[in-house]
Amino acid sequence: MTDHRDETIGAAPDEAIRNAIVWVHGDCLRPGNPALAAAPGAPAIFVFDDALLDDYGTTLKRLVFLYECLLELPVTIRRGDVAEQVLAFAHGHGAERILTTPSPAPRFLEIGRRLDAEIPLTVVPEIPFLAYDGHLDLRRFSRYWKVAQRYAYGQAGLPLDEDEAPSRARVDGRGGPVG
Amino acid sequence: MARDFADRDALIAYVAAQFPDAAERDANVAPVRGGRAAAERRLDAIRPREYAWTRNELSGDVTRLSAYLRHGVVSLGEVRTAAIDRVNRRGDVRKLIQELAWRDYFQRLYAAGGDETIWEDQEDWKTGFGPEDYADTLPEDIRLGATGLPCMDAFIAELRETGYLHNHARMWLAAYVVHWRRIDWRPGAAWFLAHLLDGDPASNNLSWQWVASTFSPKPYVFNRENLERYTAGAHCRTCPLLGHCDFEGTYDEIKGELFRPMPWDDASAHRGATNGKRAARR
Numbered sequence: 001m002t003d004h005r006d007e008t009i010g011a012a013p014d015e016a017i018r019n020a021i022v023w024v025h026g027d028c029l030r031p032g033n034p035a036l037a038a039a040p041g042a043p044a045i046f047v048f049d050d051a052l053l054d055d056y057g058t059t060l061k062r063l064v065f066l067y068e069c070l071l072e073l074p075v076t077i078r079r080g081d082v083a084e085q086v087l088a089f090a091h092g093h094g095a096e097r098i099l100t101t102p103s104p105a106p107r108f109l110e111i112g113r114r115l116d117a118e119i120p121l122t123v124v125p126e127i128p129f130l131a132y133d134g135h136l137d138l139r140r141f142s143r144y145w146k147v148a149q150r151y152a153y154g155q156a157g158l159p160l161d162e163d164e165a166p167s168r169a170r171v172d173g174r175g176g177p178v179g
Numbered sequence: 180m181a182r183d184f185a186d187r188d189a190l191i192a193y194v195a196a197q198f199p200d201a202a203e204r205d206a207n208v209a210p211v212r213g214g215r216a217a218a219e220r221r222l223d224a225i226r227p228r229e230y231a232w233t234r235n236e237l238s239g240d241v242t243r244l245s246a247y248l249r250h251g252v253v254s255l256g257e258v259r260t261a262a263i264d265r266v267n268r269r270g271d272v273r274k275l276i277q278e279l280a281w282r283d284y285f286q287r288l289y290a291a292g293g294d295e296t297i298w299e300d301q302e303d304w305k306t307g308f309g310p311e312d313y314a315d316t317l318p319e320d321i322r323l324g325a326t327g328l329p330c331m332d333a334f335i336a337e338l339r340e341t342g343y344l345h346n347h348a349r350m351w352l353a354a355y356v357v358h359w360r361r362i363d364w365r366p367g368a369a370w371f372l373a374h375l376l377d378g379d380p381a382s383n384n385l386s387w388q389w390v391a392s393t394f395s396p397k398p399y400v401f402n403r404e405n406l407e408r409y410t411a412g413a414h415c416r417t418c419p420l421l422g423h424c425d426f427e428g429t430y431d432e433i434k435g436e437l438f439r440p441m442p443w444d445d446a447s448a449h450r451g452a453t454n455g456k457r458a459a460r461r
């Protein structure tokens with residue numbers, strides 16, 4: 001599976017995009033989905049994961065919500081075993097590549113591996129919330145925030161508050177406690 | 180599957196027919212609409228300054244963007260941009276951005292640790308009890324919203340009918356389930372995941388663990404005063420249990436009754452209390 005760490009779709013050859021299908025999953029149901037954007041007009045599919053819905057005891061309201069999201073996207077909607085359905089769809093379109101977007105779910109990785117074993121899968125990156133690749137201590141939110149707060153405002157050129165300058169200096173300096 | 184529907188009722192009927200198990204578990208449909216257009220209406224309505232002052236109140240200016248964020252109908256970055264566009268100084272968006280960051284934080288933990296992180300105790304319980312002291316199934320009265328406590332039953336009804344609960348209501352309900360009823364956080368978390376439109380294994384389970392104390396330095400509890408204050412008395416004012424409900428008392432009294440002393444506790448909080456009395460009552 002191609003991960004954004006070693007390749008972005010921008011670097012992929014044109015034919016690959018022409019012969020691609022897009023697998024849309026439940027973590028990225030917006031029209032601006034980067035995988036859809038990377039291959040405009042490519043056939044796209046969403047699959048309701050029957051086993052997962054059962055595992056989670058999903059109730060009707062969630063499915064209606066998801067369905068309403070899907071109706072605004074250019075996707076074929078199927079259900080069943082996700083990898084099987086996506087592969088069948090890809091073969092049906094003669095696809096040589098599958099594009100999708102990232103997810104932290106272990107199930108996503110497992111499905112991704114099954115797809116990639118048959119047809120190369122490219123995970124098109126999303127713009128991350130924090131434009132920061134370095135180490136983040138995740139043991140407690142406060143430790144994460146100590147570093148994350150420097151990036152959490154994005155590119156905004158908002159002025160700092162009066163009370164903020166010293167606290168920033170403290171954090172940027174020797175990593176004191178978050179104020 | 181079908182894509183053309185005359186109206187929302189036709190869509191609902193179709194989805195219910197296609198997924199009869201889901202409809203049988205609970206046939207409620209949320210008033211909230213899925214899709215980008217609905218999400219953008221919410222995005223246009225966010226008020227970061229008011230959010231900072233009122234977010235803890237049940238009627239406060241929260242964004243209600245969670246289901247859209249959970250499913251990537253909008254991204255955290257888009258919400259941040261929309262928020263920043265409405266203010267002139269950082270201080271006015273800090274609170275909202277920090278809450279958005281909680282989501283980013285939980286997603287990172289999930290990416291790093293997978294199912295183990297979200298379904299297993301991250302740390303020991305700090306309640307004086309061990310994992311074996313907590314029931315591993317959720318009783319019917321909780322599932323159905325028939326606990327007899329008007330506030331809890333109202334939250335449960337809202338969860339089932341709308342698939343949404345305010346953050347404070349989630350905290351109170353989770354604390355009631357885990358600490359007052361002494362039920363393991365896992366069945367509670369699974370129950371929320373079945374109903375919440377924003378149900379997210381990382382945000383949900385780690386929040387349950389935070390309430391339980393397996394992902395925080397101490398268990399989260401509340402008292403009636405706290406609930407009354409942030410609900411503007413909506414449940415307490417007309418409650419037949421007013422003055423003698425399970426949530427009456429100071430924090431120390433409540434902790435004394437719910438938990439066994441931990442080494443770092445102030446011993447006086449437990450003086451004269453029968454440990455676990457409240458939980459044992461039900």
Ligand SMILES: Cc1cc2nc3c(=O)[nH]c(=O)nc-3n(C[C@H](O)[C@H](O)[C@H](O)COP(=O)(O)OP(=O)(O)OC[C@H]3O[C@@H](n4cnc5c(N)ncnc54)[C@H](O)[C@@H]3O)c2cc1C
Pocket residue numbers: 234240241242243244245246248249278279280281282285344345346347349350353371375377378379380382383384386387390
């Ligand atoms: C027991 C319990 C279970 C929870 N389960 C979930 C869940 O399954 N899915 C979920 O998205 N949130 C969950 N939360 C976190 C929080 O309650 C909801 O994100 C929030 O109430 C959603 O309402 P809102 O969109 O109006 O939030 P706002 O206050 O307007 O916040 C904006 C966004 O920031 C994020 N956010 C805010 N607070 C938190 C938080 N504490 N943790 C993580 N993200 C946050 C959400 O994406 C939210 O939509 C849970 C909290 C508790 C205590």
